[in-house]
Amino acid sequence: LTHIYLYQNEWIKAEQAATQLISDGTYQLITERFGIEKSKAGTPWTDLFLDGNINRWEGNTETIWALQTGNQYTVKGIGQYLKCCWLNSYQNVNGLTYSLEYWQRGKCIFRPTEFYLNLFDQEDDRGSEFAIKRIWKYNNAAYIKSQKDKGTPLKQLVNGSYVEVEVGDTVVISDETTANWLWPQPTKFMDVFGTSLSEDYSDKDIPVMRLAETYLFRAEARFRQGNPSGAANDINVLRRRAHAPEISSASIDIDLILDERARELMGEVNRRFTLIRTGKLIERNQL
Secondary structure, three states: OHHHHHHOOOHHHHHHHHHHHHHOOOOOOOOOOOOOOOOOOOOHHHHOOOOOOOOHHHOOOOEEEEEOHHHHHHHHOOOEOHHHHHOOOHHHOOOOOOOOOOOOOOOOOOOOOHHHHOOOOOOOHHHOOOOEEOOOEOOOHHHHHHHHHOOOOOEEEEOOEEEEOOOOOEOOOOOHHHHHHOOOEEOOOOOOOOOOOOOOOEOOOEEEEEHHHHHHHHHHHHHHOOOHHHHHHHHHHHHHHOOOOOOOHHHOOHHHHHHHHHHHHOOOOOHHHHHHHOOOHHHHHHO
């Protein structure tokens, strides 16, 4: 309802609808570690997207609506394809091969832009190593050994010099071939289903509406009414949760709100619709 009011430029009604949902106590933001990997390294924000943490009965008080993909796999033998779409094709890099650690098979259908990857403050959990995988290590022992046995060991360019590759070395993305298959990888869609290394479907449920977006809807409604202080307060609720530095009311404009939506909601919502609604499609795509 809040979203519909924004489409209709009904800013007061949009704020009222958002406030009712935020204030009634049914949903709360996740601000502390929880769920299946609580004892492991991670962040409250990345806990939200782990398989086994998505739904209310699994302890997630922030999810308003999630598609029940797991049921589809049980009934029809197919799940959702988001993991495969968002996962790069790391296995096409010489010296890398399918791995459960690297979430099985990817197909390079979606890719985060450089603009998105440069939106984060250093301490922002949403851009951290837990949220965006940036390091890949050579794991194809058989290939690396075969190349060495043939007298043509696998090498990579490191600081201007070619260095022989060993299993466990970090892949240096230094040439066009590597960069075509390997790039920073959002983890929110990733999971491992079964044991087949070539598995591409996922049975992980998909969050479609989260309370975090309601705060961002209200921030926009408040900004449109000339209340930048209220908008900043809503955005800072999310930034405090992500351990990002707070922003001031003086910095509030529609571009900052769109940036915050990207940091918080990348891949969860249809960005194109939002950019059309706000009159920013061409400008933001050019960025």
